Amino acid sequence: xxxxxxxxxxxxxxxxxxxxxxxxxxxxxxxxxxxxxxxxxxxxxxxxxxxxxxxxxxxxxxxxxxxxxxxxxxxxxxxxx
Numbered sequence: 304x305x306x307x308x309x310x311x312x313x314x315x316x317x318x319x320x321x322x323x324x325x326x327x328x329x330x331x332x333x334x335x336x337x338x339x340x341x342x343x344x345x346x347x348x349x350x351x352x353x354x355x356x357x358x359x360x361x362x363x364x365x366x367x368x369x370x371x372x373x374x375x376x377x378x379x380x381x382x383x384x
Contacts, residue, residue: 312354320350 324346331337337345 315353315357316350319353319356320346323349 324342327337327342327346
């Protein structure tokens, strides 16, 4: 069980780290590009916290679905304060 979770974690860590590294190169300031050790370290940190990004995306999608859901007008008697 723990071995399976570690494999899933590493499988997610590698592509997220590569994507973060590519994004750091793509969106870097041309006048002062980041040095390679800093870019690699930040990419690995971004890859290490990828489960938090997944949880955040799930929460964001649930809030969006709740926002887009039509509200139902209740036909019952309510309490007015």
